[in-house]
Amino acid sequence: MILTRFRREISVAAAYALLLILLLIFAPTFFKGNQFHSILVSSAPIVVAAIGMTLVILARQIDISIGSQFCVCGIAAGLLARSGLPMPAVAIGTVLLGAAFGAVNGAFIAGLGLPSIVVTLATMVILREGLRWWREGEFVRDLPPEFQWFGLGQDRGQMVVVGIALVVFAAFAWGLRNLRAGRTVYATGSDPEAAFLAGIQPRRVTLSVFVAMGALVGLAAMLHSARFAVVDPTAGTGLELAVIAAVVVGGVAISGGRGTLVGPLLGVWLMATIGPALVFFRAEAHWEKALQGAVILLAVAADGFGRVRRPHATV
Amino acid sequence: MALLRACGISKAFGGVQALKGVSFELRAGEVHALVGENGAGKSTLIKIITGALQPDEGTLELAGQPVVHSDPVTARRLGIAAIYQQPALFPELTVAENIALGVEQGSAWQPVRWGDRRVKARELLTRVGASIHPDSEVCSLTMPEQQLVEIARALGAEARVLIMDEPTASLSEREVEKLHNVVRGLRSAGVGIVYISHRLDELFQIADRVTVLRDGALVATQPMNQVDRVGLIRMMVGRELTAVFPKTTVKIGEPVIELREVGCRVAGVRGIDLTVRAGEIVGLAGLVGAGRTELARVLFGLTPADEGQIALRGKRVAIDSPRRAIELGIAYVPEDRRRHGVILDLPVAANTSLAVLNQLSAGGRLSFAREKVLARTMVERLAVKTSSIDTPVGELSGGNQQKIAVARWLATEPSLLILDEPTQGIDIGAKAEIHRLMGDLAARGMAILLISSELPEILGMSDRVVVMRAGAIEGDLNRGDATQERVLSLALGHKAA
Numbered sequence: 001m002i003l004t005r006f007r008r009e010i011s012v013a014a015a016y017a018l019l020l021i022l023l024l025i026f027a028p029t030f031f032k033g034n035q036f037h038s039i040l041v042s043s044a045p046i047v048v049a050a051i052g053m054t055l056v057i058l059a060r061q062i063d064i065s066i067g068s069q070f071c072v073c074g075i076a077a078g079l080l081a082r083s084g085l086p087m088p089a090v091a092i093g094t095v096l097l098g099a100a101f102g103a104v105n106g107a108f109i110a111g112l113g114l115p116s117i118v119v120t121l122a123t124m125v126i127l128r129e130g131l132r133w134w135r136e137g138e139f140v141r142d143l144p145p146e147f148q149w150f151g152l153g154q155d156r157g158q159m160v161v162v163g164i165a166l167v168v169f170a171a172f173a174w175g176l177r178n179l180r181a182g183r184t185v186y187a188t189g190s191d192p193e194a195a196f197l198a199g200i201q202p203r204r205v206t207l208s209v210f211v212a213m214g215a216l217v218g219l220a221a222m223l224h225s226a227r228f229a230v231v232d233p234t235a236g237t238g239l240e241l242a243v244i245a246a247v248v249v250g251g252v253a254i255s256g257g258r259g260t261l262v263g264p265l266l267g268v269w270l271m272a273t274i275g276p277a278l279v280f281f282r283a284e285a286h287w288e289k290a291l292q293g294a295v296i297l298l299a300v301a302a303d304g305f306g307r308v309r310r311p312h313a314t315v
Numbered sequence: 316m317a318l319l320r321a322c323g324i325s326k327a328f329g330g331v332q333a334l335k336g337v338s339f340e341l342r343a344g345e346v347h348a349l350v351g352e353n354g355a356g357k358s359t360l361i362k363i364i365t366g367a368l369q370p371d372e373g374t375l376e377l378a379g380q381p382v383v384h385s386d387p388v389t390a391r392r393l394g395i396a397a398i399y400q401q402p403a404l405f406p407e408l409t410v411a412e413n414i415a416l417g418v419e420q421g422s423a424w425q426p427v428r429w430g431d432r433r434v435k436a437r438e439l440l441t442r443v444g445a446s447i448h449p450d451s452e453v454c455s456l457t458m459p460e461q462q463l464v465e466i467a468r469a470l471g472a473e474a475r476v477l478i479m480d481e482p483t484a485s486l487s488e489r490e491v492e493k494l495h496n497v498v499r500g501l502r503s504a505g506v507g508i509v510y511i512s513h514r515l516d517e518l519f520q521i522a523d524r525v526t527v528l529r530d531g532a533l534v535a536t537q538p539m540n541q542v543d544r545v546g547l548i549r550m551m552v553g554r555e556l557t558a559v560f561p562k563t564t565v566k567i568g569e570p571v572i573e574l575r576e577v578g579c580r581v582a583g584v585r586g587i588d589l590t591v592r593a594g595e596i597v598g599l600a601g602l603v604g605a606g607r608t609e610l611a612r613v614l615f616g617l618t619p620a621d622e623g624q625i626a627l628r629g630k631r632v633a634i635d636s637p638r639r640a641i642e643l644g645i646a647y648v649p650e651d652r653r654r655h656g657v658i659l660d661l662p663v664a665a666n667t668s669l670a671v672l673n674q675l676s677a678g679g680r681l682s683f684a685r686e687k688v689l690a691r692t693m694v695e696r697l698a699v700k701t702s703s704i705d706t707p708v709g710e711l712s713g714g715n716q717q718k719i720a721v722a723r724w725l726a727t728e729p730s731l732l733i734l735d736e737p738t739q740g741i742d743i744g745a746k747a748e749i750h751r752l753m754g755d756l757a758a759r760g761m762a763i764l765l766i767s768s769e770l771p772e773i774l775g776m777s778d779r780v781v782v783m784r785a786g787a788i789e790g791d792l793n794r795g796d797a798t799q800e801r802v803l804s805l806a807l808g809h810k811a812a
Contacts, residue, residue: 194657
């Protein structure tokens with residue numbers, strides 16, 4: 001029962017375990033240094049963004065504008081901090097800005113019924129190019145000392161970054177399962193028409209998942225920027241692909257309605273471990289993308305095979 | 316000589332026998348009407364002739380040659396073309412391109428000769444008497460114009476057999492007359508035409524022979540001038556009463572819902588006067604497309620009424636969304652259960668609780684314990700066969716899926732339950748259980764509106780039968796007065812029968 005129900009989550013966990021076993025056999029030094037520590041810290045923002053993407057994909061939508069949102073939010077965080085606001089206010093402002101971006105996407109998609117891939121493609125380009133026009137590729141420098149690692153120093157700062165990501169993850173994982181709102185996301189993604197007939201308002205659900213997505217991207221941008229002394233104006237390039245890949249590898253059906261949050265968490269970690277692991281296998285670094293691509297294809301193919309075998313009721 | 320001959324055709328879907336040894340013959344240069352109630356097997360026979368379905372048994376012959384394995388491409392090559400009520404054209408392409416798709420042969424890499432294509436289209440359009448420009452986009456044409464384009468395409472493909480399925484359903488009197496002239500022209504050119512229509516009047520005008528189907532079996536094939544309207548209706552009805560309908564007599568209470576002159580332009584229903592009382596089962600009969608489902612959608616707020624008044628328990632209400640309808644105690648089990656009645660990916664428990672999530676949660680938090688209790692109770696009460704309440708509904712059989720769809724709405728404890736084709740495509744046993752359940756619910760004071768295309772089901776279950784036709788109510792019969800002939804006559808628009 002548990003095996004079939006969480007088959008996808010178990011598969012990605014098994015894949016991750018296999019990778020770790022291979023490392024243990026062929027490159028045991030991997031476990032000596034602080035590899036896991038740095039993977040955990042660098043992937044914390046991706047985990048946060050993957051939570052939002054999971055909600056969006058469960059609701060049968062997609063958001064490819066998150067890389068641009070992430071970048072603009074990071075720059076905004078830096079500018080807000082430089083203007084002298086206290087750090088908690090900076091964080092809240094960044095999250096709200098992200099939520100506003102998400103609300104714009106959601107308004108077009110839920111309000112006008114436009115396809116999400118087109119709307120978010122447009123906002124992706126608008127945000128990225130708008131930023132380039134406004135900032136002309138300039139870094140945000142001269143940040144106040146409490147910006148990097150929230151002024152807590154590297155060690156405690158890293159703990160805070162990872163801690164926030166995990167707490168947010170736990171809250172959403174609990175909510176998706178235990179809150180009425182969570183159930184409406186699954187129902188909407190499985191069958192919007194049926195959900196509507198059951199008294200759920202699919203448009204409102206769609207708008208909400210995009211707002212949540214934006215807010216989480218804002219938070220992810222905050223956690224990412226806080227790792228550095230300056231804000232990079234090209235941050236978040238390709239983030240949407242990394243996040244969608246992790247969510248799909250984590251077993252969330254791209255057609256909506258099926259999946260949990262645990263899978264994407266493992267998916268993020270699996271994808272984030274491949275790169276460093278290659279170094280220890282003495283493989284060339286450019287194999288990383290190819291291998292990640294293979295993992296995505298494998299995950300989707302496994303889903304295809306699973307579906308073929310799944311007994312479907314008679315018509 | 317017979318142009319097309321189908322011998323002993325049988326076809327079953329799952330456990331349902333759609334055709335039982337039907338034989339059908341079409342001559343060159345005749346218009347052959349094919350009639351029968353909803354579900355009599357007309358569409359299945361058509362699909363077998365056009366190669367869309369393979370018969371389980373029986374043979375097909377075209378001009379004396381046996382058609383061994385038929386598929387739509389082969390059928391088209393052999394000169395069999397079909398025109399449906401809803402034209403099957405590509406709306407974004409031009410008229411000439413649409414015609415060319417059915418007519419032009421040759422490799423996909425051959426360059427298009429636009430001039431020839433236009434000339435050919437113009438010639439074919441002239442033959443069907445249509446003044447349509449070959450370069451107009453199909454989506455800019457009216458419905459009758461689109462039908463003419465389809466006929467032109469069939470002519471271009473040198474169709475010898477033309478099947479017309481309800482071609483006049485959406486046409487006005489004048490347009491019907493024009494279409495009939497085209498049909499007569501085709502007939503004198505030697506084309507064999509299978510003509511399906513619910514308008515009996517027009518069959519007497521245009522058809523040479525008629526074949527009647529009932530319950531998937533052949534009733535008779537006769538020359539049109541040897542039958543009359545009453546005889547035809549009598550041949551169409553008389554379906555076997557296969558299931559037992561345990562409608563118990565219960566005390567009918569106060570009106571639950573009252574409609575006065577209700578209409579909705581989007582849904583295409585108008586002037587509806589209807590009352591359903593507590594403990595009463597009202598059967599809504601009519602042909603496919605008569606507006607029954609559309610009326611249900613109005614009552615459930617999917618397409619809110621824009622005229623008239625709706626009163627619930629004597630109080631005037633506006634039902635403007637499904638959410639509002641649910642609050643008011645209206646439940647709707649839709650027709651297409653696999654698509655809208657249940658959510659196949661979600662487990663039994665989540666499907667059962669979907670319409671009552673509010674009651675099952677406190678402060679937004681779902682109580683799994685209460686959801687389990689609800690799901691277990693419903694599974695037991697409706698005798699749902701499932702391995703557990705965590706099984707995705709997609710893995711259950713059709714009858715059990717339907718029970719889950721009903722269970723979801725019983726959980727809301729509605730005062731009005733609308734069931735749209737609740738027993739379509741489910742086996743006899745599950746059907747009887749659904750009927751028993753309906754009887755129980757009515758006995759407990761629920762008002763039930765039953766939409767069904769199965770006349771015996773309507774007659775067996777209903778206290779009152781309301782017959783719809785063309786978006787309006789055609790008649791209202793008490794249980795004692797409702798016979799298959801009467802209902803069908805009303806549905807076909809013949810009051811005096």
